[in-house]
Amino acid sequence: MRYDATLKVNGRAYPVAIEPGRNLLSVLRSEVGLTGAKEGCDDSECGACMVLLDGQPVNSCSYLALQADGREIVTIEGLAGEDGDLHPLQQAFLDQGGVQCGFCTPGMLISAKALLDRNPSPDEDEIRLALSGNLCRCTGYSGIVRAVQAVAEQR
Amino acid sequence: MATAEKPFIRQDGKDKVTGLGRYTADLDMTGMLQAKFRYSDHAHARITRIDTSKARALPGVFAVITHEDVPDVRYGPFVQDRRLFAKHKVRYEGELVAAVAALTNEIAQRAVELIEVDYEPLEIVSDVEAALQPGAPLLHEEWASYGASEDVVREGNDCSRSTILKGDPDKGMAEADIVVKERYVADMSHAVPIEPHAVVAQWQGDRVTIWSSTQVPFIARSGVATTLELPEAHVRIVVPHLGGGFGGKCEFHYEAQVAALARVAQRPVRLVFSRREEFLAPDHRREGQVLELETGVRRDGSIVARRGRLILDNGAYSADAPFFPQLAAMMAAGPYKIENVFVDASLAYTNTTPSGSVRAPTAPQACWALEQHMDSVAGQLGMDPVEFRRLNIVKNGDEGPTRQVFEDIGAAETLERAVELIGYGKELPDDEAIGVAVGWWPSFGIASGAYVKINGDGSATIITGAQECGTGAVMALPLLAAEILGMEPESFSLLYQDTDAGPFDSGASGSQTTFNNGRAVMAAANDVREQLLDLAAEQLEANRDDLELKDGAVSVKGSPTKSVTIPELAEAAHGSTLLLGRGADAVPEMPASDAAGCTGRLGMESFLAPTFITHAVRCKVDRETGVVRVLEVAAVHESGRVLNPIGANGQVEGGVVMGIGMATLEGSLLGEDARQLNPHLLDYKLQTASDSPPIHIGWVDSPTKPGAGGPKGSKGIGEPPCVPTPGAIANAIAQVTGARVHQLPMTPARVWEAMQR
Ligand code: FES
Numbered sequence: 001m002r003y004d005a006t007l008k009v010n011g012r013a014y015p016v017a018i019e020p021g022r023n024l025l026s027v028l029r030s031e032v033g034l035t036g037a038k039e040g041c042d043d044s045e046c047g048a049c050m051v052l053l054d055g056q057p058v059n060s061c062s063y064l065a066l067q068a069d070g071r072e073i074v075t076i077e078g079l080a081g082e083d084g085d086l087h088p089l090q091q092a093f094l095d096q097g098g099v100q101c102g103f104c105t106p107g108m109l110i111s112a113k114a115l116l117d118r119n120p121s122p123d124e125d126e127i128r129l130a131l132s133g134n135l136c137r138c139t140g141y142s143g144i145v146r147a148v149q150a151v152a153e154q155r
Numbered sequence: 156m157a158t159a160e161k162p163f164i165r166q167d168g169k170d171k172v173t174g175l176g177r178y179t180a181d182l183d184m185t186g187m188l189q190a191k192f193r194y195s196d197h198a199h200a201r202i203t204r205i206d207t208s209k210a211r212a213l214p215g216v217f218a219v220i221t222h223e224d225v226p227d228v229r230y231g232p233f234v235q236d237r238r239l240f241a242k243h244k245v246r247y248e249g250e251l252v253a254a255v256a257a258l259t260n261e262i263a264q265r266a267v268e269l270i271e272v273d274y275e276p277l278e279i280v281s282d283v284e285a286a287l288q289p290g291a292p293l294l295h296e297e298w299a300s301y302g303a304s305e306d307v308v309r310e311g312n313d314c315s316r317s318t319i320l321k322g323d324p325d326k327g328m329a330e331a332d333i334v335v336k337e338r339y340v341a342d343m344s345h346a347v348p349i350e351p352h353a354v355v356a357q358w359q360g361d362r363v364t365i366w367s368s369t370q371v372p373f374i375a376r377s378g379v380a381t382t383l384e385l386p387e388a389h390v391r392i393v394v395p396h397l398g399g400g401f402g403g404k405c406e407f408h409y410e411a412q413v414a415a416l417a418r419v420a421q422r423p424v425r426l427v428f429s430r431r432e433e434f435l436a437p438d439h440r441r442e443g444q445v446l447e448l449e450t451g452v453r454r455d456g457s458i459v460a461r462r463g464r465l466i467l468d469n470g471a472y473s474a475d476a477p478f479f480p481q482l483a484a485m486m487a488a489g490p491y492k493i494e495n496v497f498v499d500a501s502l503a504y505t506n507t508t509p510s511g512s513v514r515a516p517t518a519p520q521a522c523w524a525l526e527q528h529m530d531s532v533a534g535q536l537g538m539d540p541v542e543f544r545r546l547n548i549v550k551n552g553d554e555g556p557t558r559q560v561f562e563d564i565g566a567a568e569t570l571e572r573a574v575e576l577i578g579y580g581k582e583l584p585d586d587e588a589i590g591v592a593v594g595w596w597p598s599f600g601i602a603s604g605a606y607v608k609i610n611g612d613g614s615a616t617i618i619t620g621a622q623e624c625g626t627g628a629v630m631a632l633p634l635l636a637a638e639i640l641g642m643e644p645e646s647f648s649l650l651y652q653d654t655d656a657g658p659f660d661s662g663a664s665g666s667q668t669t670f671n672n673g674r675a676v677m678a679a680a681n682d683v684r685e686q687l688l689d690l691a692a693e694q695l696e697a698n699r700d701d702l703e704l705k706d707g708a709v710s711v712k713g714s715p716t717k718s719v720t721i722p723e724l725a726e727a728a729h730g731s732t733l734l735l736g737r738g739a740d741a742v743p744e745m746p747a748s749d750a751a752g753c754t755g756r757l758g759m760e761s762f763l764a765p766t767f768i769t770h771a772v773r774c775k776v777d778r779e780t781g782v783v784r785v786l787e788v789a790a791v792h793e794s795g796r797v798l799n800p801i802g803a804n805g806q807v808e809g810g811v812v813m814g815i816g817m818a819t820l821e822g823s824l825l826g827e828d829a830r831q832l833n834p835h836l837l838d839y840k841l842q843t844a845s846d847s848p849p850i851h852i853g854w855v856d857s858p859t860k861p862g863a864g865g866p867k868g869s870k871g872i873g874e875p876p877c878v879p880t881p882g883a884i885a886n887a888i889a890q891v892t893g894a895r896v897h898q899l900p901m902t903p904a905r906v907w908e909a910m911q912r
């Protein structure tokens with residue numbers, strides 16, 4: 001049995017028909033066609049699937065798609081400006097060596113954005129704590145933390 | 156003017172930060188089916204019956220295949236001991252018995268469960284020492300009939316044995332004033348890239364294109380060609396963005412099984428691993444080790460003899476692990492002056508998932524044991540552990556464990572700089588201490604090729620067989636070409652990740668990309684530079700010897716107004732002259748060694764362009780709970796000449812944090828039935844941002860002689876950073892608690908137990 005729902009993703013409405021058991025990540029990746037959010041574990045341990053739901057970071061692999069009906073979803077694809085300009089966090093991740101394989105990057109950026117939205121000038125411990133739900137195997141986190149610090153300082 | 160030394164932003168960066176870059180699991184195709192594997196139900200059993208009829212009858216199922224549906228071919232890089240699907244026996248829990256392709260993942264999963272397999276369970280061998288006991292059940296009864304490289308010394312469950320011998324260790328040991336003997340055990344661990352394995356295969360006629368999350372596309376291609384009995388020209392491997400590898404995606408994995416499914420189904424097929432599968436069937440995990448180390452020293456601190464017996468865990472089949480025993484034996488000797496050495500290392504088959512190269516294979520575990528052992532010996536001598544290392548670390552002109560004579564190395568400098576950076580000797584609270592460990596690692600010289608093409612507008616494209624798993628090694632190749640051509644690195648595009656495009660390369664393994672492909676790209680750039688100069692000589696009607704290429708233009712020396720830019724040359728060439736440089740560079744020769752007494756020689760008897768590393772860590776240990784917290788790390792590396800500092804620092808930062816994880820948390824637990832008990836990230840924990848300490852990085856600049864190393868005297872960078880971290884942490888723990896932890900990972904429970912002894 002499928003139910004109709006409207007997912008509002010990055011400011012655009014997507015009418016979808018989905019089974020009640022489907023998680024948000026799989027609907028974003030297939031029906032909506034945005035593959036920026038990644039699946040690294042499927043049980044809320046890695047943060048690669050993170051998106052903003054009404055401004056709050058959630059692991060979309062562990063969130064039922066139907067519960068997101070009518071709510072504002074922001075994925076990594078929604079971070080850059082409309083003219084394609086990179087968000088300051090995106091640029092800082094590049095400048096500071098915060099990106100290697102890039103598989104954690106979408107979730108990391110979402111997590112970092114959520115942090116700066118609620119606390120524009122976090123200290124290093126606050127940054128590390130806020131990002132501790134996002135696993136990165138490549139960078140050792142140093143470049144990522146530097147990137148968030150750099151953006152926080154600009155503000 | 157671009158130089159290879161200035162920091163540089165990776166070309167694939169924008170794709171990655173915007174979420175628009177595609178990884179293998181992101182690919183979708185019309186009519187695409189989903190694949191699922193049926194794994195073995197036992198770690199060791201004889202198969203008596205396989206019945207796939209119910210699975211085949213399930214609506215939505217397009218293909219169900221077993222060993223009967225693929226050629227009966229055994230494969231393996233050193234020992235050909237495995238098949239695509241189990242035939243008579245299963246030998247580990249993650250072994251493939253069958254594969255299904257169906258419309259959806261759910262249908263494929265149901266079909267997998269409908270496959271009936273009957274087994275006759277066999278005695279399980281999961282302990283490496285038990286595996287080598289006389290009378291132990293053989294995993295491979297027919298081992299003697301397997302094809303294998305000549306140099307692999309094999310016998311029953313011992314899949315590869317190597318010894319290194321220098322001098323007369325028995326006599327040396329007898330002459331020692333103090334002899335220390337210890338035993339260490341390292342548990343198996345995993346590479347854990349955040350992207351799980353994924354493969355998509357699609358046939359066009361009798362040719363197949365396979366998109367795969369592999370670190371080694373050319374090796375994957377030859378694996379598919381061998382096992383499915385196809386010409387290599389009929390197999391194309393394409394690697395979309397690769398979400399990390401660390402060795403876990405080396406070797407040829409599941410490309411052939413997915414291709415075989417797609418052929419039967421006549422549809423594109425996609426396989427995406429779950430995190431659980433990534434633990435159970437990665438086919439490449441870090442091997443467990445048992446190490447017995449014995450060292451004889453004189454009162455003055457000189458080392459007169461070292462004996463070692465190592466047993467490494469191969470798992471059920473041989474991936475690239477057969478060269479590990481020799482490598483581990485070198486690691487057990489370490490970068491120290493030792494007059495007499497004998498290390499005997501074996502690789503035991505067990506009923507567990509196969510081992511293979513994971514970031515600096517064998518080294519973090521062996522270095523963890525050796526560097527603790529070095530501290531123990533220093534303790535027995537009543538000598539400061541840093542002083543003991545200072546006395547014995549190899550310097551220029553010294554001999555290694557196989558009498559390789561070191562030249563142009565900076566090992567001792569890494570030790571000095573690391574202890575300085577961490578403030579060794581400073582006053583600390585009584586629950587904190589500093590531990591130090593030294594390690595080394597070879598560079599791997601392997602054939603590699605590249606083309607550099609000048610485009611019609613004067614921009615350029617590098618076409619390379621090299622692959623990258625996120626390290627930035629391929630991304631940095633334009634720096635090398637740009638400098639030779641007097642162009643900006645930003646004017647280069649890169650075509651890599653496609654076996655139909657670039658020449659052979661051994662892939663993102665062995666930290667070899669810059670080392671080998673860097674030389675190839677430079678050779679190709681030089682080749683096309685000659686072509687540009689030829690063309691410019693014609694255009695300027697000048698003598699070719701009078702020309703110079705600088706800042707994107709060729710001009711006549713001394714009369715700079717007489718010049719022609721690369722875009723102008725490209726335009727002149729367009730359609731008539733091919734501006735295409737080809738490059739391959741001779742592999743550096745292995746340094747001389749005396750390996751006369753060594754057996755099982757698989758290329759590790761000397762170390763090409765060795766890297767030397769010292770890590771010093773400050774740790775805090777909670778004596779009540781055994782919890783260890785790493786507060787600060789100083790990591791100093793001698794990697795020859797560093798070419799791309801942002802990239803190199805990123806490798807150190809990531810490698811150190813991986814090393815902290817290995818030291819304190821990461822290990823697989825096995826049940827009685829040889830099944831992993833923690834195949835998920837909840838109980839196999841990785842370091843998080845809040846666990847990770849500040850890391851102070853130092854580089855000792857010590858370029859190799861031309862021809863003895865990589866481009867500009869560089870050495871491999873990617874693997875060394877995880878080598879000495881666990882050993883340094885272990886030494887800090889022992890400094891605080893007065894107790895040595897003899898098992899890796901050093902979990903709070905193990906640290907606490909060690910304190911109770
Ligand atoms: S995929 Fe959602 S947390 Fe890992």
Ligand code: FES
Nearest residue numbers: 101104136137138
């Ligand atoms: S960049 Fe690879 S996992 Fe973070």
